Amino acid sequence: MQDSELAAQSRPYQPIAIVGIGCRFPGGVSSPLDFWTLLTGQVDGTSEVPPDRWSIDKYYDPDPKRIGKVYTKRGGFIKGISGFDPQFFGISQREVAYVDPQHRLLLETTWEAFEDAGIAPRTWSDRKVGVFVGLFTHDYENIHMRVSERPIHGPHSATGVSTTIAANRLSYAFGFTGPSMVIDTACSSSLVALHLACRSLHEKESELAIAGGVNLQLLPEMTMSLCKATMLAPDGRCKSFDARANGYARADGAAMVVLKTLERAQADGDPIYAVIMGSADQDGRTQGMTVPNGEAQQIVMKDALTLADVTPSQISYVEAHGTGTPVGDPIEANALGTVLRSNDPDRDPCVIGSVKSNFGHTESAAGIAGLIKVALMQRHGYIPPNLHFETPNPNIPFEELRLRVPTALEEWRTGADGRRLAGINSFGFGGTNAHVVLANAPVPQVQAAARGDGDQAHLVLLSARSENALKANARRHSDFLRSEQSAAVTLADVSAALALGREHHPMRLAVAGRTPTEIADLLDGFAAGQRRQGVISGAVVNAGAAGIVFVCSGMGQQ
Structure with missing residues (x-):
């Protein structure tokens, strides 16, 4: 081992703050708010295969031995993946047809993650921002690259579908100059990407980092291959830790998170979802290439706990890999129980769950999906129920392992030290495992003012690249102001975030009001084409940076 590696290991782990989230998942999830609504609403986001992916009638057959067929009709699918505004990201109409939809989703979710963080991406242009992306499939x-497609190959064919460009395109589009890479460890790709992003922040090679993953099912061939390996559930649902567990459901997913060191996030006044206390990854030999190794799973968890300076019994929740396979679930549960009760055999049962029960296994985006779920749990202080859990798997001794699966929404209490501590597992079918320890965010040093309608007027500023996009933006913010989630912030918070934490595009809208309801009504009116007092809109004639002008008027008569 090199001296630099020994020195790095001897330094205490520097906590990393999650300050922004952008995500797209099955079940209509296009924001952190949508995701939390799906989780707490016990929504099953799976569906039958849409006709724009492949034909069920052509490819479905319940017999797993049939060549060129799939024995499942369901999975998790993101709607509207063909919709994309290329000019917003500086991509020409000619080029965009060649760009992998996975790259497009990464651009969108990265932008949304920065907006969620209240950070204008341009403020980090030409700075050391690391980009770490997990990507596995290449549909x-x-x-x-089919023979039939050769006549339409063009100058953007190579960059449009190249794996490495998935990360490099983000660096190029946003002007980031830090490390930029794609990680493929199959289903653990995005959590390994997160682990590497944290290391990059620790080593100060990045001032800020973005990490995540993407997965889209566009062709039936990968599903065919997994059916031949009998890895998939015929009913297209993940029944994690249940006696009926018989395989997983494949799913689309795309998500990115914005990361800073906790010290920097607090100094910058960033909103913090949760804090990464430790992370680790490892690989090793097993009885078979795709057979899980329980001992290896224990090792990676212990390593992460050691880095986080956390004892096993302090962990009160684990977001498990939990694919719902008859082999994998018992091995993972046994590994979890062995580690989590190692310092206290009679500890309170640790809650375990898996977001895969909600919308399937997002493969290279699975780890980041689990991380975001737990980050939202930390923000709200509740544990959502695990779907499709009816009869505990008889091969898992839950009581002996001190584990339990939640079946209803429940409060997630802090420990004696005021912390809620959780673990996140993510395993690749080739053997690369990752584990992350996540804690609740520290209480802000400056508490937000109590929410009240009061008499003070606030200015809400919105912008977009077109009038239609501006109207859509107005509707989206109106929906937020009317939602329960808006109760957590003041109008002053909203006004400041939109004025200081957003890019300002040519089409502008300014709305003034004293209450969330008043502003929401004005936004709805604008979106409907109405003219109302307190609303101003228009287009910027010259959006370039204006120079400073000094006016020396003398006595004023000149």
């Missing part, structure tokens, strides 16, 4: 590349 669009496979489509474009």
Whole structure:
């Protein structure tokens, strides 16, 4: 081992703050708010395969031995993946047809993660921002590289579908100059990407980092291969830790998170979802290439706990890999129980769950999906129920392992030290495992003012690249102001975030009001094409940076 590695290990782990989230998942999830609504509403986001992916009638057959067929009709699918505004990201109409939809989703979710953090991306242009992306499947590349597609190959074919460009395109579009890489460890890709992002922040090679993953099912061939390996559930649902567990459901997913060191996030006054206390990854030999190794799973968890300076019994929740396979679930549960009760055999049962029960296994985006779920749990202080859990798997001794699966929404209490501590597992079918320890965010040093309608007027500023986009933006913010989630912030918070934490595009809208309801009504009116007092809109004639002008008027008569 090199001296630099020994020195790095001897330094205490520097906590990393999650300050922004952008996500798209099955079940209509296009924001952290949507995700939390799906989780607490016990929504099953799976569906039958949409006709724009592949034909069920052509490819479905319940017999797993049939060649060229799939034995499942369901999975988790993101709607509207063909919709994309290329000019917003500086991509020409000619080029965009060649760009993998996975790259497009990464651009969108990265932008949304910065907006969620209240950070204008341009303020980090030409700075050391690290980009770490997990990506596993290559359906669009496979489509474009068919023999039949050769006549339409063009100058953007190579960059449009290249794996490495998935990360490099983000660095190029946003002007980031830090490390930029794609990680493929199969289903653990995005959590390994997060682990590397944290290390980059520790080593100060990045001032800020973005990490996540993406997965889209565009062709039936990968599903065919997994059916031949009998890895998939015929009913297209993940029944994690249940006696009926018989495989997983494949799912789309795309998500990115914005990361800073906790010290920097607090100094910058950033909103913090949760804090990464420790992370680790490892690989090793097993009885078979795709057979889980319980001992290896224990090792990676112990390593992360050691880095986080956390004892096993302090962990009160684990977001498990939990694919719902008859082999994998018992091995993972046994590994969890062995580690979590190692310092206290009679500890309170640790709650375990898996977001895969909600919308399937997002494969290279699975780890980041689990991380975001737990980050939202930390922010709200509740544990959502695990779906499709009816009869505990008889091969898992839950009581002996001191584990339990939640079946209803329950409060997540802090420990004696005021912390809620959780673990997140993510395993690749080739053997690369990752584990992250996540804690609740520290209480802000300056508490927000109590929410009240009062008499003070606040200015809400919105912008977009077109009038239609501006109207859509107005409707989206109106929905937020009317939602329960808006109760957590003041109008002053909203006004400041929109004025200081957003890019300002040519089409502008300014709305003044004293209450959330008043502003929401004005936004709805604008979106409907109405003219109302307290609303001003228009287009910027010259959006370039204006120079400073000094006016020396003398006595004023000149």
